[in-house]
Amino acid sequence: MEILxxxxxxxxxxxxxxxxxxxxxxxxxxxxxxxxxxxxxxxVTAEESRRLNRQFLHKSHPANVxxxxxxxxGEIVITPTVIFRxxxxxxxxxxxxxxxxxxxxxxxxxxxxxxGSGRQAIIFGKLEQRLLRHLKII
Numbered sequence: 001m002e003i004l005x006x007x008x009x010x011x012x013x014x015x016x017x018x019x020x021x022x023x024x025x026x027x028x029x030x031x032x033x034x035x036x037x038x039x040x041x042x043x044v045t046a047e048e049s050r051r052l053n054r055q056f057l058h059k060s061h062p063a064n065v066x067x068x069x070x071x072x073x074g075e076i077v078i079t080p081t082v083i084f085r086x087x088x089x090x091x092x093x094x095x096x097x098x099x100x101x102x103x104x105x106x107x108x109x110x111x112x113x114x115x116g117s118g119r120q121a122i123i124f125g126k127l128e129q130r131l132l133r134h135l136k137i138i
Contacts (some may be wrong), residue, residue: 001020001026001034001036001037001039002031002037002038002039003019003022003023003038003040003041004038004039004040004041005018005040005041005042005043006040006041006042006043007042007043007083007105008042008043008045008048009043009044009045009079009080011043011080011081012046013043013078013080013082013098014042014098014099015041016096017095017099018041018098018099018102019100020129021099021103021135022039022071022102022106024134024135025103025106025131025134025135028131028134029093029108034074034106034109034110035072036072036073036074036109037072038071038072038074038105039072039073039075039076040073040074040075040076041075041076041078041102042075042076042077042078043077043078043079043080044078044079044116045079045081046062046079046082047062047065047077048079049062049066049077049082050076052066053066057067062079062081062082063077063079063082064079064082064083064086064101065079065083065101065104065105066105067078067105067106067108067109069109074109075107076102076105076106077105078098078101078102078105079121080098080123082103083097083098084097096137099130099135099137100137103128103131103132103135103137104128105129107124107127107131108111110114112124112127
């Protein structure tokens, strides 16, 4: 699987670390295979994130992470400024928070979601926590 990085936000993202996290999660066999040939990690500005969030999820604020899947391709769109602010408010490091958001987006690419039923949210949360421990993020 090819993992690409595209930086439209012009804010440093730890690409090598994020690439390693993706490979480690997929090797752990905790989640089912993605079936994707390529995963692109795209960092965007808050303005671009707001536009995408409005267009696809009908929300008026910038998202921390968005995931899209199509034709054997997966995209995880991250907004570094939102993630940085979220990390600061939560008392966490930017590096750890961006890794957490990448994992969150990756789970969505595999078809696991927390929207909908409370049961889905519980399953998603437990799996996310397990993988965060596996990656030593928490």
